[in-house]
Structures are given as structure tokens and as C-alpha cells.
């Protein structure tokens with residue numbers, strides 16, 4: 001029987017090993033980003049991106065996906081105990097490679113920190129998108145000037161970089177360089 005290629009694991013915050021979420025929050029902070037819509041791949045069980053955003057007065061909104069049963073359960077518990085969190089942070093369980101533009105809001109930032117890390121032939125069995133296709137779907141939902149962020153420390157950064165290069169070649173994005181461990185691609189303003 002074909003099964004969803006979910007992540008049968010969980011991830012606690014470990015800034016030394018995987019600082020991408022922290023670096024993304026630093027980026028938002030340093031650039032004074034307020035009132036923006038963020039799509040975030042990979043919540044971790046810590047949910048730091050959604051939690052920090054909900055508590056720092058920025059009015060940023062986060063829609064995040066997890067493919068981990070445990071991480072999703074952690075979100076449910078967080079929300080039950082902090083109902084106000086639900087106004088600005090929505091996490092859902094699913095496979096990133098089933099992303100459909102019709103179900104997404106318009107976005108200012110999209111993170112694909114774990115592009116290429118977990119997509120296997122298991123995803124092919126149910127016709128899932130490729131990394132490049134997911135990048136293009138999210139690119140469509142980004143507002144002009146919006147950004148897609150990748151993680152240079154990923155073991156699949158070669159795949160992530162190819163997704164970014166495809167945004168440049170096919171959608172006219174610019175390579176906006178790096179910030180800490182992140183690689184940023186920006187959608188044209190018009």
C-alpha cells in the first residue's frame with residue numbers, strides 16, 4: 001500500500017547543528033520586517049519561528065508545514081495552552097511536495113531550508129511534486145519583491161541551490177546573496 005512519505009522523526013532546537021530557523025528570525029529582526037506573510041518548511045518540535053513571531057509584536061504571520069506526527073502533536077499542545085498563538089501561527093501536517101498554489105495565501109517570505117533532504121522515490125509513488133516544482137509554486141505566491149530562503153548548511157544544499165537557480169532562470173528572480181547560513185533569492189519588484 002502506498003503511504004505518505006512523512007518524517008517518522010522529530011527535531012528539537014539545536015542551534016549548533018541546524019541554525020537556519022534562528023538565522024531566519026535574526027534576518028527578520030535585523031531588517032525590521034513587520035506585517036509580513038511567511039511560509040515556513042519544517043517546524044521542528046520547537047516551533048521557534050511561529051512562537052517567536054507570535055510574541056515579538058511584529059504582526060508577522062506564519063504558515064508552516066511539518067511532515068512529523070510528533071512535531072504536529074507539539075503544535076496542537078502549544079495551541080491548546082496558548083490560544084492567542086492561533087491568530088498568527090498556523091502549522092499543518094503534510095508533505096511539502098503536495099503543495100498547491102490554490103490553497104496558499106500570498107506570501108512575502110518562503111523558507112525551503114530542507115529542500116532536497118527528504119524527497120525520495122516514495123514521493124513519486126503518489127505523484128508528488130519535485131523540489132523545483134515546489135519552488136515554482138511558492139514563487140507564484142510570493143508578492144513582488146518577496147524572497148525565498150534556502151539553508152547553505154543543508155546536506156542537500158546542492159539541490160536547494162539548483163531550485164534557486166531555476167527561479168532565476170525561469171521566473172527572473174535575483175540571487176540576493178547570503179545572510180549568515182541562509183541563501184536568499186528575490187522575486188522581481190514588477
Ligand SMILES: C[S@@+](CC[C@H](N)C(=O)[O-])C[C@H]1O[C@@H](n2cnc3c(N)ncnc32)[C@H](O)[C@@H]1O
Pocket residue numbers: 005006007011012013014018019020021041042043044045065066067068071094095096097113114118
Ligand atoms: C531537521 S528538521 C529541522 C527543523 C527546523 N527547521 C530546524 O532547523 O530546527 C527537518 C524538518 O523538515 C520537516 N520535513 C521533512 N520532510 C518534509 C516534507 N516532506 N514536507 C514538509 N516538511 C518536511 C520535518 O517535519 C522537520 O520539521
